[in-house]
Amino acid sequence: MLFINKNCYYQVVVDLNCKASGEEDNxxxxxxxxxxxxxEKASDSTLKKVLDFLLFIQFRELQQEQLEISLLSESILAEDWLTPEEDEAWQHL
Structure with a gap:
């Protein structure tokens, strides 16, 4: 069950308004x-879960970045790889 403190909800609304107005730094x-x-208020078990989740998100973002880089570089590298000379060089394998 999720409980939302009215002050926290207000903070979320304020933050969303800041984002909409371009005040993302704030x-x-x-x-x-x-x-x-x-x-500061959280228990150790909650902190472990929060840390685990944060590391998961960071890992997922890193994977996405690496995938995008791979896809972008693939077409550039293909120009060098997809040549008759390359085909001949690797034919014996």
């Missing part, structure tokens, strides 16, 4: 401050 600071406050 929003980042507010989110970090809010996270730090919540971290």
């Amino acid at each position: 929003m980042s600071i507010n989110i970090k401050e809010q996270l730090l406050k919540e971290i």
